[in-house]
Amino acid sequence: MADILLRGGRLVDPAGEADATCDVLISGGRIEAVGTGLDPGRAEVIDVDGAIVAPGFVDTHVHLREPGREDEETIASGSAAAVLGGYTAICAMPNTDPVCDNAAVAEKVAATGSFLGLTQVIPAGSLTQGLQGKHLAAIGEMATCNARVRLFTDDGHGVQDARLLRRAMEYLKGFGAICAEHCDDESLSEGGHMHEGEYSSRLGLRGQPAEAEELALARDIVLARLTGARFHALHVSTARSVAIIRQAKADGLPVTAEATPHHLTLTDACLVDYDTNFKVNPPLRSPHDVEVLRAGLADGTIDNIATDHAPHAAQEKEAEFEAAPPGLIGLETALGVIMGELVEGGLLTLGDMVRRMSTTPARILGLEGQGGPVVPGAWANLVVFDPGARWTVDPGKFASRCRNCPWAGKELVGRVLLTVFQGRVVGRDGQVSTAAPLGAFA
Amino acid sequence: MIKHLLSIDQLSPSQIELVLKTADSFREVGTRTIKKVPILRGRTVCNLFFESSTRTRISFELAAKRLSADVINFTGDARSSLAKGESFKDTAQTLQAMGVDAIVVRHSSAGAPHRLSRWVEASVINAGDGAHEHPTQALLDLYSIREHFPSFDGLRVGIVGDILHSRVARSDVAALTKMGSQVTLVAPPTLIPPAIDSWGAEISYDLEEVLPKLDVVYLLRVQKERQNEQLVPSLREYATFWGLDRRRVDLMKPEAIIMHPGPMNRGVEIAADVADLERSIIIDQVTNGVAVRMSLLYLMLGAADRALEEVPVG
Incomplete structure (x- = not known):
């Protein structure tokens, strides 16, 4: 494996408490040295002057659709999208077909990711068999198999039965796992297609009230207290949800929460033309919700940014609004959205952003060698990006198989230049490396 | 155009x-x-x-x-x-x-x-x-109102019924307020859409209190298929509080008119004899x-x- 010297970039590494201009020497997949004026020796020198060097981004929430809907995304295409977005680790949700509710599927997903060698693919397991919300899935088997599943969720739905969720929390605690929930009380939200409010009323669409999320979140936190389980709230979207999480943390509960780039930047007003690329679950909320969610991200109540990358086939999105499935893709636009709206907008420092997109999610998922610190001996999982580059989103250029992107045609700020995974350059200037993957057959 | x-x-x-x-x-x-x-x-x-x-x-x-x-x-x-x-x-x-x-x-x-x-x-x-x-319904409603009143400006129109599910109400409120009329939406709270403030209409739960002020009483069809959504206890209870019967017609101004987009549920939102009154312009619509x-x-x-x-x- 060729050695690489990243020369002259600004290293932003919250885990190593570093923010300085320096060189990073990579050798044998790991960080060899960090410092100024490093001797490249025989290493390839890549000039990254003016760019940011950071631990690779970690996404706690993506949908890779494999197995089952390979027409929408595969582990390969989703990994490639991750590479172009600067992600060196992605957590794949279990709502595939078959569902990732057993060790066989979990190991298949993890092994395919390893074989590709583009990014670390970590399968999440389902809490219940077949995501049916009736019987516990094989949590212990998944947690202890080669895939080492750590995060369990029925994402796409919340577990509606409180007693079953309690049992799941108690049980997975024994394996050191995390219970993650798509917080949604479906008795309130069922049949809804967007946030309930001024716009749903005007557009004549049935709404999903914020309370459906808040009620489920509050219940889940009460159960986390009862069981002592680690709890992670997926894609938090409402103002009062932020308050509920803040209170839970103040009470000392082991609770974390993520928010998505779209919930942090878009509102229900985006739906006025019934554009199905803005249809997502949880739905885009009111400006007040966005404002409070941003404040929660800034003060650390919201721990990390996750994309909820959810590819959907064009023919399914090109339907009546009520018939179109919810979900949008975000791996390749996350940096540009967050840099432009939240860092340039003054809400987050670069260090805050790296913490919420890399350091903290790596800790939540318990990943060794991800999220920094960028120090000698550590795995070289890095992203290099130009923080000021302006570019226009062209979904036709995405590595993802799908095009359901709400930012199509929009100008974003901040572009990934280089993605380094386990010491190899896997992405460069918008191209995924065509070099043979690590695990490829000779 | x-x-x-x-x-x-x-x-x-x-x-x-x-x-x-x-x-x-x-x-x-x-x-x-x-x-x-x-x-x-x-x-x-x-x-x-x-x-x-x-x-x-x-x-x-x-x-x-x-x-x-x-x-x-x-x-x-x-x-x-x-x-x-x-x-x-x-x-x-x-x-x-x-x-x-x-x-x-x-x-x-x-x-x-x-x-x-x-x-x-x-x-x-x-x-x-x-x-x-249902924009063409709103336009024909405006046309029909115009046959009875010289101007939309300041006209008081009450729209009564299932506002929540009504495309007619959405178009009529938009059209009437645009033309300067004052709209009051009358329904039980369960049939009023959330975050209604931005519509520029007044809200009332009490038909009898509103009726004497109105120039136009616009009744919406009660959709019987929505019965299982528990929005009102029963059609009978709906008719009791929000149906327009002869007694309530007597509370209306003498020159006030009655409208309905059809098809009507006679005996629910409108009493059979009320539908056939001179002041009911449902056929003209x-x-x-x-x-x-x-x-x-x-x-x-x-x-x-x-x-x-x-x-x-x-």
Whole structure:
């Protein structure tokens, strides 16, 4: 494996408490040295002057659709999208077909990711068999198999039965796992297609009230207290949800929460033309919700940014609004959205952003060698990006198989230049490396 | 004039005035023995109905035929391509490929006309989409009100019933407030949409308190199929508190009129004898619907650059 010297970039590494201009020497997949004026020796020198060097981004929430809907995304295409977005680790949700509710599927997903060698693919397991919300899935088997599943969720739905969720929390605690929930009380939200409010009323669409999320979140936190389980709230979207999480943390509960780039930047007003690329679950909320969610991200109540990358086939999105499935893709636009709206907008420092997109999610998922610190001996999982580059989103250029992107045609700020995974350059200037993957057959 | 009519929001007050004024001429056409003018000869109008609505489809069909357009009716029944799984977009593009000039679309899904307008070259006219809008109903309602009152300005209109699910209410509120009328929505709280403040209408839960102030009492159809949603305890209870019966008619101003978009549930939102009162203009609304739809088709398809006075009605 060729050695690489990243020369002259600004290293932003919250885990190593570093923010300085320096060189990073990579050798044998790991960080060899960090410092100024490093001797490249025989290493390839890549000039990254003016760019940011950071631990690779970690996404706690993506949908890779494999197995089952390979027409929408595969582990390969989703990994490639991750590479172009600067992600060196992605957590794949279990709502595939078959569902990732057993060790066989979990190991298949993890092994395919390893074989590709583009990014670390970590399968999440389902809490219940077949995501049916009736019987516990094989949590212990998944947690202890080669895939080492750590995060369990029925994402796409919340577990509606409180007693079953309690049992799941108690049980997975024994394996050191995390219970993650798509917080949604479906008795309130069922049949809804967007946030309930001024716009749903005007557009004549049935709404999903914020309370459906808040009620489920509050219940889940009460159960986390009862069981002592680690709890992670997926894609938090409402103002009062932020308050509920803040209170839970103040009470000392082991609770974390993520928010998505779209919930942090878009509102229900985006739906006025019934554009199905803005249809997502949880739905885009009111400006007040966005404002409070941003404040929660800034003060650390919201721990990390996750994309909820959810590819959907064009023919399914090109339907009546009520018939179109919810979900949008975000791996390749996350940096540009967050840099432009939240860092340039003054809400987050670069260090805050790296913490919420890399350091903290790596800790939540318990990943060794991800999220920094960028120090000698550590795995070289890095992203290099130009923080000021302006570019226009062209979904036709995405590595993802799908095009359901709400930012199509929009100008974003901040572009990934280089993605380094386990010491190899896997992405460069918008191209995924065509070099043979690590695990490829000779 | 506008290319598509998807929502009342697209029309300015002066454009609404133009539609109503033009409809006057077409109303006269409907009284002749030969009820046909050659304005849209050679043009094709497609009625694309994914939800059954005999009266609206017939009204549009008559309007187009009286303008000499060719009319094709596509209804989403069991034999149509929809049952074979063809997508909405493919259906739209198929019609486009056959060269239709206007598509009149009725759909149970809100926003379907918006979606359609992105996929076709033809003019799209919303004939009712889910609980969103029914703009031509609002225009014919304005036309019918105008026959009884000199001005919309300051007129007090009460819309009574299932506002939550009503596309008629959404279009009527938008149209009436745009023209300067004051609208009061009267319903039990469960049938008032959330975050209603931005509509610019007043809200009341008490019909009897509001009735004496109104110039127009507009009753909405109670959709019996919504019974299982637990929005009101029973139809009987609805009729008791929000139905218009003779006793409540006596609370109305002498000159106030009664309207309904049809079809009526006699005995629920409107007592049978009230529907047939002199002051009930429900049948006129139907007649005016044809004239207003002729006016719209003419303005949107046939006369974009012709002056109003050249309307060939002779």
